[in-house]
Amino acid sequence: MKPQPLNLEELAELEHKQWVYWSKSIIKQCLVPQNAPSECQEKLKEKRERWKKFWIPYSKLEENVKEYDRKWAKKVLQHLKSACEFWLRYKDNPELLGREHFEYYDMIVSEAEKMGVLDFENEKLKLYNEWLFKLAFKDVME
Secondary structure (H helix, E strand, O other): OOOOOOOHHHHHHHHHHHHHHHHHHHHHHOOOOOOOOHHHHHHHHHHHHHHHOOOOOHHHOOHHHHHHHHHHHHHHHHHHHHHHHHHHHHOOOHHHHHHHOHHHHHHHHHHHHHHOOOOOOOHHHHHHHHHHHHHHOOOOOO
């Protein structure tokens, strides 16, 4: 996939595809035995009928329905924004990261020892920033 900027509509479309997959799998897993109470059978049937009309491509959904998918896409964007803010706040500043996120202090010291220094300057700071980027976006970069 070619790198490109974030796009809310593409994320919303992905959220919709995930929901379609999830809802269909729920319906398949919830097959009610014939001898189950009729109210259970009826609830599953109602749910299937209600959901089935949304098992269409995102582009064919009405705007009010797309808004549900956008809502979940915005949650993803909030997490990405937080990772970006983390990166920008601590870029070029390992001391601040160590003070504000003590849980990373040992990692910073360990990385510094690998680089052979305890103060970050020039090339060493570049290595720290690369390490920080990988920390901030580790799950994205896999």
